[in-house]
Amino acid sequence: MTGAAALAVLAAMGITLIRALRGPTLYDRVLAVNSFGTLTVLLIALHGFLTERPEFLDIALLYALINFIGTVAVLKFFEYGDLGATGSTED
Amino acid sequence: MPPAVIEHLILVSLLALMTVTAGAIALTRSLFAAAMLFGIFSLLSAAVFVVLDAVDVAFTEAAVGAGISTILMLATLARTNARQRAGPRLRPGPLALAAGLVLLLAWASSDRPRFAAPEAPANLHVAPRYLQEGPRETGVPNVVTAVLASYRGYDTLGEVTVIFTAGIGVLALLGLGGGARRD
Structure with a gap:
């Protein structure tokens, strides 16, 4: 059952990769990378249960955090062109 | 399955x-x-x-x-x-060189020991000593940490110095910290 789920996640990764390759807009690609990160988290979690070592779930959780922060950083970069920006558009 | x-x-x-x-x-x-x-x-x-x-x-x-x-x-x-600046789509020389290198590497890896084989030379040279004597010699319970931070500590120190210097260089070029004002 876990194995079938892992293979399904792999298939979803392939489909997401096609979206990242074809684009066409930048935001399609950003969203594809974000979804790909989520699928990686799922795959690592499933792999932990598949090899009967679910304590690796911590790593999947850390990946989820990195994925979220990374996407926010990329989007912030597109919006302001600078990661040091505070979010206010006054200057 | x-x-x-x-x-x-x-x-x-x-x-x-x-x-x-x-x-x-x-x-x-x-x-x-x-x-x-x-x-x-x-x-x-x-x-x-x-x-x-x-x-x-x-x-x-x-x-x-x-x-x-x-x-x-x-x-x-x-x-x-x-x-990216548009260049020639396909250059035969570099392509042949890369393909030859791939074939050479595939040929060289054909007689390599099976993945994670315990009888592989890499696992018989110094690894048994690290595994058996590591906790006593270094006092570090994790064997990976013992090798990285103790047995090859100077190597790791050099690596960290290189990465730190590279990080300073990148920050100086890109100004991600936002401290320097661009006029």
Whole structure:
């Protein structure tokens, strides 16, 4: 059952990769990378249960955090062109 | 299907996806797309590291490869062109050289010991001593930490110095800290 789920996640990764390759807009690609990160988290979690070592779930959780922060950083970069920006558009 | 077969299938699928991503990175002309695809490539290699039980390497790959590198590449792109200069599509010389190198590496790896074989020379040279004497000699319970921080401590210190210097250089070039004002 876990194995079938892992293979399904792999298939979803392939489909997401096609979206990242074809684009066409930048935001399609950003969203594809974000979804790909989520699928990686799922795959690592499933792999932990598949090899009967679910304590690796911590790593999947850390990946989820990195994925979220990374996407926010990329989007912030597109919006302001600078990661040091505070979010206010006054200057 | 037994779990070992599925694990093997996962590894092969991940490597196939990595090959597709690498080919797309080489072929695309949009540098923003290449930066995004590099993020996917890093996530894939991090997953491969987890499947190969190299969890600490996977941590590093996810944080540095998928996280920081993507941001640094985007920061670089903001200061350069977002499109690659159009060149000749296919150059036969470098292509033949790369293909020859691939064949040479495939031939060289054909008589290599099976993956993670306990009788491989790499696992018989100094590894038994690290595993048996490591806790007593260094006092570190984790054998990976014992090798990195004690047995090859000077090497690690040099690596950290190089990475620190490179980090300072990148920050000085890109100004990510926002401290320096550009007029």
